[in-house]
Amino acid sequence: MNIIVCVKQVPDPEAPPASFKVDPAANKVVPPAGVAPVVSPFDEQAVEAALRIKDKQKDTKIVTLSLGDNLVRDVIKKPLSMGADELVLLEDPAFEEGDSWSTAYALSKAIEKIGSYDLILCGRQAADWDAGQVGTGIAEFLGIPCVTVAKKVEVGDGKATIERVTADGYEVIEAPLPCLVTVSNELGEPRYAALKGIMAAAKKQPKIWKPGSGDGDTIAVSADEIGAKGRVTKLEKLFQPVKEAKCEIVEGETPADAAVALAQRLREAKVI
Amino acid sequence: MADNNGVLVCGEVAEGKLLAITLELLGGGRKLADELGESLSIALIGSGVKDLAQEAIAFGADKVYVVDDAALKDYQTDSYAAAMDAVVKSANPRALVLGQTSMGRDLAPKMGFKLKTGVSMDCIELSIDPSSKALLQTRPVYGGNARAIFSTGGMPQIATVRSKAMSALERDDSRKGDVVPIEGAVDAAAARIKVVSTVKEEVEGVKLEDAAVIVTGGRGLGGPEGFQELEKLAKTMKGAVGATRPPCDNGWVPAAIQIGLTGKIVSPDVYFAVALSGSSQHMAGCSGSKTIIAINRDPEANIFKEAQFGVVGDWKQVMPPLTEKIKELLAG
Numbered sequence: 001m002n003i004i005v006c007v008k009q010v011p012d013p014e015a016p017p018a019s020f021k022v023d024p025a026a027n028k029v030v031p032p033a034g035v036a037p038v039v040s041p042f043d044e045q046a047v048e049a050a051l052r053i054k055d056k057q058k059d060t061k062i063v064t065l066s067l068g069d070n071l072v073r074d075v076i077k078k079p080l081s082m083g084a085d086e087l088v089l090l091e092d093p094a095f096e097e098g099d100s101w102s103t104a105y106a107l108s109k110a111i112e113k114i115g116s117y118d119l120i121l122c123g124r125q126a127a128d129w130d131a132g133q134v135g136t137g138i139a140e141f142l143g144i145p146c147v148t149v150a151k152k153v154e155v156g157d158g159k160a161t162i163e164r165v166t167a168d169g170y171e172v173i174e175a176p177l178p179c180l181v182t183v184s185n186e187l188g189e190p191r192y193a194a195l196k197g198i199m200a201a202a203k204k205q206p207k208i209w210k211p212g213s214g215d216g217d218t219i220a221v222s223a224d225e226i227g228a229k230g231r232v233t234k235l236e237k238l239f240q241p242v243k244e245a246k247c248e249i250v251e252g253e254t255p256a257d258a259a260v261a262l263a264q265r266l267r268e269a270k271v272i
Numbered sequence: 273m274a275d276n277n278g279v280l281v282c283g284e285v286a287e288g289k290l291l292a293i294t295l296e297l298l299g300g301g302r303k304l305a306d307e308l309g310e311s312l313s314i315a316l317i318g319s320g321v322k323d324l325a326q327e328a329i330a331f332g333a334d335k336v337y338v339v340d341d342a343a344l345k346d347y348q349t350d351s352y353a354a355a356m357d358a359v360v361k362s363a364n365p366r367a368l369v370l371g372q373t374s375m376g377r378d379l380a381p382k383m384g385f386k387l388k389t390g391v392s393m394d395c396i397e398l399s400i401d402p403s404s405k406a407l408l409q410t411r412p413v414y415g416g417n418a419r420a421i422f423s424t425g426g427m428p429q430i431a432t433v434r435s436k437a438m439s440a441l442e443r444d445d446s447r448k449g450d451v452v453p454i455e456g457a458v459d460a461a462a463a464r465i466k467v468v469s470t471v472k473e474e475v476e477g478v479k480l481e482d483a484a485v486i487v488t489g490g491r492g493l494g495g496p497e498g499f500q501e502l503e504k505l506a507k508t509m510k511g512a513v514g515a516t517r518p519p520c521d522n523g524w525v526p527a528a529i530q531i532g533l534t535g536k537i538v539s540p541d542v543y544f545a546v547a548l549s550g551s552s553q554h555m556a557g558c559s560g561s562k563t564i565i566a567i568n569r570d571p572e573a574n575i576f577k578e579a580q581f582g583v584v585g586d587w588k589q590v591m592p593p594l595t596e597k598i599k600e601l602l603a604g
């Protein structure tokens with residue numbers, strides 16, 4: 001079984017909201033000082049989904065694929081330390097500032113170059129732009145079926161059986177291999193990297209691919225199909241919504257007094 | 273491309289009724305179409321959906337494209353995409369608008385890549401640029417910490433819209449419109465993926481999306497017992513119980529009651545936020561509430577920047593007397 005997992009590096013989405021800043025002139029997010037980027041959380045769950053398959057089918061090979069520029073090695077190698085086998089990076093300024101379209105296109109070309117795959121896993125959405133499109137896009141470029149928002153992925157007999165989360169439960173879906181599945185947090189906690197895994201990951205060198213002819217360390221894409229130049233959407237404006245902070249803190253001698261005072265205050269204000 | 277015209281809404285039907293989000297999209301779509309001076313159409317895709325065409329017209333549609341086929345009983349990516357493709361070819365719209373629902377999340381990107389055009393997911397506002405007639409798509413990004421406005425190069429311009437971001441029109445049965453059946457769009461045999469079974473995880477009591485009062489608990493409740501306390505307040509106020517993600521991930525409560533960016537979007541009159549920090553991803557699902565009331569032991573918690581009323585304290589000491597007092601006030 002050959003599995004490819006697409007893993008994106010993002011600014012830490014759990015950083016305190018107060019540390020979040022936008023540079024409105026540049027239409028860009030200013031990375032908060034001292035907060036390290038992370039693997040997008042749903043992508044970590046996608047890695048976990050792959051590892052659960054590998055736990056049962058030992059001859060499984062897991063390759064993770066990341067596109068970006070200046071990828072932090074300790075961050076982007078995390079899937080390796082969790083147990084993935086190989087890492088491919090599309091690392092070049094030309095890949096930067098893409099949208100779902102140009103990112104999915106470049107990733108699909110890299111996947112074609114990797115060549116053999118039975119299953120491709122993505123996160124349901126990247127925790128920076130929250131789009132949730134790249135998985136579907138890769139599948140469409142490769143001409144394979146796609147199942148989104150999975151909480152369970154099992155493979156066997158040439159097909160994948162997927163539990164897809166819906167608004168009020170889930171549905172069980174069967175898809176022929178190869179297929180692409182996007183993974184959601186309902187899958188469960190990703191495993192921790194054990195010390196042995198971290199040491200093994202430290203020794204592994206990523207393959208780094210650039211745009212080019214497809215030969216050597218390049219994938220077959222032209223510069224106007226990828227990154228900012230390959231976009232089909234335009235970011236007109238990025239801004240932070242203004243919030244008026246005006247919480248009325250209700251106090252009391254004891255927590256119980258405060259609770260009673262709150263109830264009375266809510267009644268007065270006709271909230272209840 | 274120049275002849276793309278009008279706004280097309282993708283309708284959704286459950287249990288023989290148009291979903292609330294569909295009525296909202298018709299309301300919002302009507303405004304966009306009027307601004308453009310063009311027409312509003314809707315695609316009704318499913319099995320036994322043609323009877324709903326008049327209702328869609330009563331809620332604002334000028335034209336209803338119906339793809340009614342037994343093979344479309346349940347949502348399935350390939351067959352619905354084929355049906356939608358046939359409607360788009362026929363309607364040739366300038367904009368295609370779907371709900372940010374289980375189906376919209378799946379179908380919108382599929383249509384974007386199929387039709388080679390851009391998609392904006394989970395928009396909270398759509399407007400028309402008066403000079404270029406471009407659809408401007410506003411969506412929260414970075415977990416709700418920022419907003420982005422996008423435009424699309426290709427046609428149709430595709431967007432999904434968050435529930436409750438637009439409002440439905442009053443039903444007007446005197447409105448007139450055309451119904452256009454589309455035949456032969458679906459080849460059931462071509463569907464690559466198969467829905468084997470559907471499992472509903474019923475949550476008892478008032479539905480979250482309909483509740484006027486929601487009592488939501490976070491990681492600080494420490495376990496399922498904490499939610500029993502919230503249940504009492506919810507019951508007293510005939511409301512529903514919600515949760516942030518950690519209680520769902522930990523199995524304290526069913527995943528279906530998660531509120532937030534990747535959970536349910538709610539906008540009740542009263543939202544109690546108990547022992548939750550107020551992360552941007554959680555607030556994405558509840559910031560439309562009329563009044564937010566925070567109970568948290570940390571005075572620095574972000575939720576106090578979002579709430580209108582708050583008590584700083586341990587929920588174990590605050591919730592029981594709060595519930596008692598509210599019960600007394602409501603009875604008296």
Ligand SMILES: Cc1cc2nc3c(=O)[nH]c(=O)nc-3n(C[C@H](O)[C@H](O)[C@H](O)COP(=O)(O)OP(=O)(O)OC[C@H]3O[C@@H](n4cnc5c(N)ncnc54)[C@H](O)[C@@H]3O)c2cc1C
Binds near residue numbers: 013567
């Ligand atoms: C892409 C993405 C999507 C996400 N989608 C969602 C989503 O849809 N919904 C969602 O909720 N989260 C979502 N999250 C997770 C989100 O980022 C936060 O991790 C989560 O909302 C935190 O939940 P919490 O506030 O319950 O927990 P915490 O942030 O840990 O807060 C617990 C709070 O409880 C308080 N507390 C502790 N003990 C007590 C006590 N005894 N009495 C009173 N107060 C107490 C603490 O002071 C603290 O403020 C998403 C994350 C990502 C990256």
Ligand SMILES: Nc1ncnc2c1ncn2[C@@H]1O[C@H](COP(=O)(O)O)[C@@H](O)[C@H]1O
Binds near residue numbers: 100124
């Ligand atoms: N730059 C990237 N590198 C690797 N994988 C990516 C990248 N961007 C998106 N993906 C994958 O596509 C998923 C959905 O991303 P998005 O559509 O941007 O929300 C992510 O969870 C990743 O699995």
